[in-house]
Amino acid sequence: MPVYKNIGEYLEFINISNEKFTLFEWKPARSFKRYDLDLNIVKQNPVNDIFFHLTKGNMKIVHIRRDNLIYTVGSRNEVQFQLLEALLDHVSFKFHDIYDVEVILSYGNFSINIFNAFKNEIEDIIVQFADLGLLKRINVECRVCNKVLTLFVKKNFIENAESYPVPIVYVHEGHAILCFIDQNFDIRGVELVNITG
Numbered sequence: 001m002p003v004y005k006n007i008g009e010y011l012e013f014i015n016i017s018n019e020k021f022t023l024f025e026w027k028p029a030r031s032f033k034r035y036d037l038d039l040n041i042v043k044q045n046p047v048n049d050i051f052f053h054l055t056k057g058n059m060k061i062v063h064i065r066r067d068n069l070i071y072t073v074g075s076r077n078e079v080q081f082q083l084l085e086a087l088l089d090h091v092s093f094k095f096h097d098i099y100d101v102e103v104i105l106s107y108g109n110f111s112i113n114i115f116n117a118f119k120n121e122i123e124d125i126i127v128q129f130a131d132l133g134l135l136k137r138i139n140v141e142c143r144v145c146n147k148v149l150t151l152f153v154k155k156n157f158i159e160n161a162e163s164y165p166v167p168i169v170y171v172h173e174g175h176a177i178l179c180f181i182d183q184n185f186d187i188r189g190v191e192l193v194n195i196t197g
């Protein structure tokens, strides 16, 4: 089964924190790991509303700071970063929709158990992920691999773009291509690009 239809199998954790502590954490039943160290890296980034990507061992980590909260997801390497971004977009939307976090945190006697029920929301999101309409699958030809690759892009990334075509870099197998995508999600060009970092 393709990754995006079965994303739960690839996820290691989903964490929602503020500056001081974890408000909510989801882990698959199979996982006993702790991710405190990863979250300290995440908290060092003060910028709002920008997705950050990390690779750590054989795990991908994506995080974003939004509404004074830090949303983080970790997954196995096979998952494209755009899928993880789409997942966090949806998780942050739902969490913000259900909980008025600022008000809850202002209660003197508040307990993070209040967020426990969000586990059910996460399970629902994971199961329905492929049907939420968050992503587009685009086929792109890489002349280095000499293969047609499947590239996932977030719909809102294309729909909210300021101009077209929208560039996206697809790093894979040790090289990268720059793809230009128009408002109809069609590929308008592909270039080989050099990478540094």
Ligand SMILES: [Zn+2]
Residues within 6 Å of the ligand: 142, 143, 144, 145, 146, 172, 173, 175
């Ligand atoms: Zn390639």
